[in-house]
Amino acid sequence: xxxxxxxxxxxxxxxxxxxxxxxxxxxxxxxxxxxxxxxxxxxxxxxxxxxxxxxxxxxxxxxxxxxxxxxxxxxxxxxxxxxxxxxxxxxxxxxxxxxxxxxxxxxxxxxxxxxxxxxxxxxxxxxxxxxxxxxxxxxxxxxxxxxxxxxxxxxxxxxxxxxxxxxxxxxxxxxxxxxxxxxxxx
Amino acid sequence: xxxxxxxxxxxxxxxxxxxxxxxxxxxxxxxxxxxxxxxxxxxxxxxxxxxxxxxxxxxxxxxxxxxxxxxxxxxxxxxxxxxxxxxxxxxxxxxxxxxxxxxxxxxxxxxxxxxxxxxxxxxxxxxxxxxxxxxxxxxxxxxxxxxxxxxxxxxxxxxxxxxxxxxxxxxxxxxxxxxxxxxxxxxxxxxxxxxxxxxxxxxxxxxxxxxxxxxxxxxxxxxxxxxxxxxxxxxxxxxxxxxxxxxxxxxxxxxxxxxxxxxxxxxxxxxxxxxxxxxxxxxxxxxxxxxxxxxxxxxxxxxxxxxxxxxxxxxxxxxxxxxxxxxxxxxxxxxxxxxxxxxxxxxxxxxxxxxxxxxxxxxxxxxxxxxxxxxxxxxxxxxxxxxxxxxxxxxxxxxxxxxxxxxxxxxxxxxxxxxxxxxxxxxxxxxxxxxxxxxxxxxxxxxxxxxxxxxxxxxxxxxxxxxxxxxxxxxxxxxxxxxxxxxxxxxxxxxxxxxxxxxxxxxxxxxxxxxxxxxxxxxxxxxxxxxxxxxxxxxxxxxxxxxxxxxxxxxxxxxxxxxxxxxxxxxxxxxxxxxxx
Ligand SMILES: Cc1ncc(C[n+]2csc(CCOP(=O)(O)OP(=O)(O)O)c2C)c(N)n1
Ligand SMILES: [Mg+2]
Numbered sequence: 135x136x137x138x139x140x141x142x143x144x145x146x147x148x149x150x151x152x153x154x155x156x157x158x159x160x161x162x163x164x165x166x167x168x169x170x171x172x173x174x175x176x177x178x179x180x181x182x183x184x185x186x187x188x189x190x191x192x193x194x195x196x197x198x199x200x201x202x203x204x205x206x207x208x209x210x211x212x213x214x215x216x217x218x219x220x221x222x223x224x225x226x227x228x229x230x231x232x233x234x235x236x237x238x239x240x241x242x243x244x245x246x247x248x249x250x251x252x253x254x255x256x257x258x259x260x261x262x263x264x265x266x267x268x269x270x271x272x273x274x275x276x277x278x279x280x281x282x283x284x285x286x287x288x289x290x291x292x293x294x295x296x297x298x299x300x301x302x303x304x305x306x307x308x309x310x311x312x313x314x315x316x317x318x319x320x
Numbered sequence: 321x322x323x324x325x326x327x328x329x330x331x332x333x334x335x336x337x338x339x340x341x342x343x344x345x346x347x348x349x350x351x352x353x354x355x356x357x358x359x360x361x362x363x364x365x366x367x368x369x370x371x372x373x374x375x376x377x378x379x380x381x382x383x384x385x386x387x388x389x390x391x392x393x394x395x396x397x398x399x400x401x402x403x404x405x406x407x408x409x410x411x412x413x414x415x416x417x418x419x420x421x422x423x424x425x426x427x428x429x430x431x432x433x434x435x436x437x438x439x440x441x442x443x444x445x446x447x448x449x450x451x452x453x454x455x456x457x458x459x460x461x462x463x464x465x466x467x468x469x470x471x472x473x474x475x476x477x478x479x480x481x482x483x484x485x486x487x488x489x490x491x492x493x494x495x496x497x498x499x500x501x502x503x504x505x506x507x508x509x510x511x512x513x514x515x516x517x518x519x520x521x522x523x524x525x526x527x528x529x530x531x532x533x534x535x536x537x538x539x540x541x542x543x544x545x546x547x548x549x550x551x552x553x554x555x556x557x558x559x560x561x562x563x564x565x566x567x568x569x570x571x572x573x574x575x576x577x578x579x580x581x582x583x584x585x586x587x588x589x590x591x592x593x594x595x596x597x598x599x600x601x602x603x604x605x606x607x608x609x610x611x612x613x614x615x616x617x618x619x620x621x622x623x624x625x626x627x628x629x630x631x632x633x634x635x636x637x638x639x640x641x642x643x644x645x646x647x648x649x650x651x652x653x654x655x656x657x658x659x660x661x662x663x664x665x666x667x668x669x670x671x672x673x674x675x676x677x678x679x680x681x682x683x684x685x686x687x688x689x690x691x692x693x694x695x696x697x698x699x700x701x702x703x704x705x706x707x708x709x710x711x712x713x714x715x716x717x718x719x720x721x722x723x724x725x726x727x728x729x730x731x732x733x734x735x736x737x738x739x740x741x742x743x744x745x746x747x748x749x750x751x752x753x754x755x756x757x758x759x760x761x762x763x764x765x766x767x768x769x770x771x772x773x774x775x776x777x778x779x780x781x782x783x784x785x786x787x788x789x790x791x792x793x794x795x796x797x798x799x800x801x802x803x804x805x806x807x808x809x810x811x812x813x814x815x816x817x818x819x820x821x822x823x824x825x826x827x828x829x830x831x832x833x834x835x836x837x838x839x840x841x842x843x844x845x846x847x848x849x850x851x852x853x854x855x856x857x858x859x860x861x862x863x864x865x866x867x868x869x870x871x872x873x874x875x876x877x878x879x880x881x882x883x884x885x886x887x888x889x890x891x892x893x894x895x896x897x898x899x900x901x
Binding site: 170174216224226 | 440441444445448449450452469503504627628629631632633636
C-alpha cells in the first residue's frame with residue numbers, strides 16, 4: 135500500500151519544493167525582513183523568535199526608506215530547512231511585514247559587519263596589535279598611550295578571527311553591529 | 321466623508337460605519353469619554369458584563385454564530401489584563417474580534433500611572449495585530465484597518481489601545497472607504513496547477529478522506545455548501561475537527577463523525593489507513609494527530625489553508641494549496657466536473673466496506689443505567705428533545721465538551737461554539753450569552769461542567785439584566801472530570817485536587833438571580849425536566865446530577881498513534897505512566 139505517486143515539484147515554480155524540508159541538518163540563514171517602520175514592529179519580530187523558540191544569531195535594523203517609512207531587519211538564524219521555512223512563514227504573517235527574503239537560499243549574499251575593538255597594552259604587544267590591525271585593514275579610530283580602538287568591517291568570520299588574535303594582546307572590549315546583507319547581482 | 325469630532329465620538333461613528341450593532345464592555349476611568357459618547361446615541365447597544373473576560377467570550381460567541389466580528393470595550397490596566405484570556409482564546413480559534421481598551425493619557429504613558437499597563441506589549445502575542453493610537457487624526461483610519469485585519473485572511477482578534485487624551489481630542493473623522501487597506505491583502509485564490517493536481521489525486525485515490533476544520537466555517541456559509549456538494553458528488557468519507565462540526569451535516573451520508581483524541585473510532589482509523597488525505601482548513605493540531613511520526617503513514621497529504629504558516633508546521637504535506645477554502649473548493653469543483661467527474665469507484669466501494677466494519681465497533685457505546693443519569697444519556701435526550709429546533713450549542717471545557725461533540729449533531733455551520741485551541745474553562749456560559757444576543761429568538765444551550773461553569777458564573781446578572789434566556793445545562797459530576805479521567809488512566813488513580821468541593825445549591829443560586837433552577841438526578845425524570853427547561857421563557861440553570869466516575873471514550877492517549885485508540889472496554893487494561901502533553 136504505497137502512497138500515491140506524486141511528482142515532486144509538479145505544482146510549484148519554486149526550487150524550494152524540490153528540496154527535502156525534512157532534513158535534520160541545521161544551517162544558518164540570513165533573512166531580510168522589510169517592515170513598516172511603526173512602533174512595536176521590532177518587538178513583534180523578536181517576540182516571534184522568543185515565543186516560538188527560534189534562534190537569533192544576529193539582528194540589525196534601520197530605516198531604509200524615510201519617505202515610505204520602511205525598515206529592513208536583517209536576521210541571521212539557524213535551523214533545519216523545515217524550521218527555517220516555518221520562521222519565514224511566521225514572519226510573513228505579521229501584519230506590518232511586507233516581504234521576507236531568504237538571502238541564503240536565493241544566492242550567497244554579501245554579508246558585512248562592523249566591529250569596534252578596544253585593545254590595551256604597551257611595548258611589544260601594542261606593536262603587534264597594530265601590525266595585525268594593518269593586515270586586517272582595521273582603522274585606528276581612537277588611541278591613547280596605552281590603548282587603541284580599532285574599527286573592522288568584514289564578514290562575521292573575519293571579525294571573529296580578528297577578535298581571536300586580539301585576545302592575547304590585551305582585548306578589553308568589543309562592540310559589533312550585527313550582519314547587514316544584500317543579495318549578489320541583480 | 322470627513323468631519324471634525326472627538327476621538328470618543330469617532331469610536332462610536334466608526335462602529336456604526338462598520339455595521340456594528342452590539343458591543344460588550346465594562347467601564348472605567350480610562351474609557352469614560354467613550355462611555356459618554358455611547359450614552360448619547362441609540363444605534364449601538366452596549367451589553368454591560370460582570371467581568372471583562374466574559375465580555376470577550378461573549379463577543380466570540382456573537383462572532384462565531386453570525387460570521388461578523390465581535391466588539392469589546394474595556395478600561396485600562398485591569399480591564400485590559402482581564403481580557404487577555406479571551407484574546408488568546410480567539411487567536412487560537414481564529415475568531416474575528418475588535419477590542420478597544422482605554423489607556424492613561426499619552427503624557428503619562430511610562431510613568432506607572434494609576435491603572436497603567438503596557439497593554440499593547442501584553443497583548444502583542446495574543447492578538448493578530450494591535451495598535452496604540454496617539455493622534456486623534458489617525459484614529460478613524462486605524463479602527464477601519466482593525467476591522468479589515470480582524471476579518472481578512474485567517475481571522476483573529478485585534479486590539480486598539482486608546483489613551484484618554486486622544487479620546488478627548490478633536491480630529492478629522494474619515495470613513496471606511498478612505499482607509500488604506502492595500503498593505504494587508506492575503507491571497508484567497510489557490511494556485512490552479514496545484515488544484516488540478518489535487519483533482520488528479522481525487523480521480524485515482526482508492527482510500528480518500530476529507531479532513532476538515534474550523535477554516536471551512538470561517539470561510540463562510542458558501543464554503544460549507546461547496547464542500548457538501550463536493551463530498552456528496554465524489555462519495556468520499558468526511559471527518560472534521562472539533563472546530564469544524566456542522567460544516568458538513570451530521571445527518572449526511574458520508575459523515576464519519578469527529579476525529580481526534582476523543583473522536584470516533586471509524587474516523588480515526590480511516591485517517592490512519594487512507595491513501596489520500598484532503599485537509600480543508602484544519603491545522604494538524606496535536607489533539608488530532610496523536611504521535612506525529614505514526615500519523616497516517618500511507619497517505620498522500622493535501623493541505624488547503626489560508627495561512628501559509630500552517631503548511632508543514634506539524635505534518636509535512638505533499639501538496640500545499642494556500643488560499644481561502646471557499647475559493648479553492650469552487651475551483652476544485654469546476655476542474656473536477658470539467659474533467660468528467662471521475663472517481664475510483666471500485667476502490668471507494670471497498671474503502672466504504674472497511675469503514676462500515678469499523679462502525680460496527682460502536683465506539684460510543686456506554687453502559688446504561690436505570691438509577692443514575694449517564695452524561696451520554698443526558699446528551700442523547702437533549703439531542704432528541706431539541707431536534708429540528710433553531711438551536712445553538714456552546715460548551716465549557718472538559719468531558720462534557722467531548723461528549724457534547726460526540727452525542728449532539730449539527731447540520732449547519734455556526735451552530736457550535738466551543739473553545740478548541742486554548743481549551744478555556746469559563747468560555748461556554750458567556751459565549752452562550754453572546755450567541756443569544758445575536759439570535760434573540762433561537763434556542764441557545766450551554767452544555768457545561770459544574771467546575772467550568774463556576775469560572776464565569778457572575779454573568780448570571782448580565783442575563784437577568786438584558787433578559788437573555790440562555791439555558792445552562794450543567795452535567796454535574798462533582799468532579800473536574802477530565803482531570804480525574806487522566807489521573808485515573810495515567811496517574812494511578814491518585815485524584816489530586818480533582819473534585820468539586822463546596823458546590824452551591826444551583827437551584828437556590830438560580831433563584832437569587834431571578835432565574836429558573838431545575839435539578840434532576842433520576843433518569844426517569846430527565847425528559848420532563850429537559851422539556852421544562854425548553855419551555856421556560858427565560859434563563860434556566862439546569863443542574864443535571866450525573867454519574868461521577870464516567871470516563872470519556874474513545875480516547876487516543878496523548879502521544880499515541882490513531883490505531884492505538886482506547887475503547888471503554890480496553891481502558892481497564894491500560895496503564896502507561898504519565899503523558900507529556
Ligand atoms: C481555565 C482552565 N483551567 C484549567 C483547565 C484544565 N482543565 C481541563 S478540563 C478540567 C475540568 C473541567 O471540569 P468540569 O467543568 O466540571 O467538566 P467535566 O470534565 O467534569 O465534564 C480542567 C481543570 C482548563 N482547561 N482551563
Ligand atoms: Mg465536572
